[in-house]
Amino acid sequence: AQKVTQAQTEISVVEKEDVTLDCVYETRDTTYYLFWYKQPPSGELVFLIRRNSFDEQNEISGRYSWNFQKSTSSFNFTITASQVVDSAVYFCALSDLSNDYKLSFGAGTTVTVRA
């Protein structure tokens, strides 16, 4: 069974601090995809990144970076120099062949960035 664990329920930081969100996943498949989505207070789900299981290269996009480590089944997300607009719920998600590639979400981490 696939499973995504986001152990941090809430994180509160002051603007300009870095914040790292943890995500640990479980799957039996060798081919799978990992995602991060952002849900701002307005409620929509905004796609941030998709990473396939064969690509362990870390990725940086502006102030966002992702650290994928298959050895520990983790796909962590770091926001550098956080801003108030980063305040949102962040969801990690997994899709794999065993589940017909439907998304299985973690419980989400609420990030609050204070000015």
Add this chain to the structure above:
Amino acid sequence: EPEVTQTPSHQVTQMGQEVILRCVPISNHLYFYWYRQILGQKVEFLVSFYNNEISEKSEIFDDQFSVERPDGSNFTLKIRSTKLEDSAMYFCASDRSSGNTIYFGEGSWLTVV
């Protein structure tokens, strides 16, 4: 940039009433989904739809739920007789191919009173 659009953004309905939530997926996408998020909880899969039929559904998607793609663009979720516990944000999503990136609409917030 193409996006998934949903209507209504918010609907309040009385228990027992039928509700239809509408979605227009991204035009060249072939896989369509409904997900649900009860307030404060995680996003849960409801149903996937491909080639004009349901490809998979969750335990949540019981006989009260149905989906339809009545024309070439709309994808609807119908709840036949709403219950209080159906109150949630319902997200429509689409995907160009299985395993690709699933893009979500802005959600339809359903409140059952």
